[in-house]
Amino acid sequence: MLRGSPEAIGLGIATGIFVGFFPLMGFQMLIATFLATCMNANRPAAMAAVWITNPLTFLPIYFFTYRVGKYLLPGPDERNAHLIINKIAHKLIVLDFWEIYHQFRIMSTLGRKIYAHLLLGGVIVGFFAGGASYILTVKIVKIYRKKRLKNRGKSISKKSQKKL
Numbered sequence: 001m002l003r004g005s006p007e008a009i010g011l012g013i014a015t016g017i018f019v020g021f022f023p024l025m026g027f028q029m030l031i032a033t034f035l036a037t038c039m040n041a042n043r044p045a046a047m048a049a050v051w052i053t054n055p056l057t058f059l060p061i062y063f064f065t066y067r068v069g070k071y072l073l074p075g076p077d078e079r080n081a082h083l084i085i086n087k088i089a090h091k092l093i094v095l096d097f098w099e100i101y102h103q104f105r106i107m108s109t110l111g112r113k114i115y116a117h118l119l120l121g122g123v124i125v126g127f128f129a130g131g132a133s134y135i136l137t138v139k140i141v142k143i144y145r146k147k148r149l150k151n152r153g154k155s156i157s158k159k160s161q162k163k164l
Contacts, residue, residue, distance in 0.1 A: 006137070010133075012043060014137070017129050019031050020049060020126065021053070028053065032046040049133070059085065059086075062118060063081075064121070065121030069116065070117045070121070073117055075116070085114070
């Protein structure tokens with residue numbers, strides 16, 4: 001149902017997935033929309049794909065991105081990071097979606113010790129996940145649209161046969 005070329009839709013999805021791995025809850029949709037606009041990608045696809053990080057998935061995603069970032073940067077051990085991320089999660093869960101300022105304050109105060117690791121890991125994981133999602137999305141959209149055109153052709157020919 002999204003408008004645009006398969007490549008623009010794929011780029012929108014890839015942009016949203018990429019940004020979705022950033023530890024910037026509350027700002028991800030704004031960043032994804034801005035980047036999608038700059039890259040002429042499908043903005044609704046980018047905004048939807050950001051929700052890869054949601055209240056059910058952000059803990060495992062942040063733990064994984066922290067591990068990736070910690071592999072490249074020295075920092076607190078995983079046990080301490082786990083405690084910090086849990087504190088962040090518990091404070092963020094009780095906030096309303098639109099309380100962006102409070103979300104940002106919680107992330108900045110609790111996450112200073114681990115933020116660089118989360119950001120670096122998020123960029124790396126997001127880059128690979130976004131790239132894979134681009135390839136997959138373009139293929140799926142092309143297949144879907146080709147199938148839809150084929151089905152439209154069949155329904156048009158059936159209608160023309162009924163008129164004769």
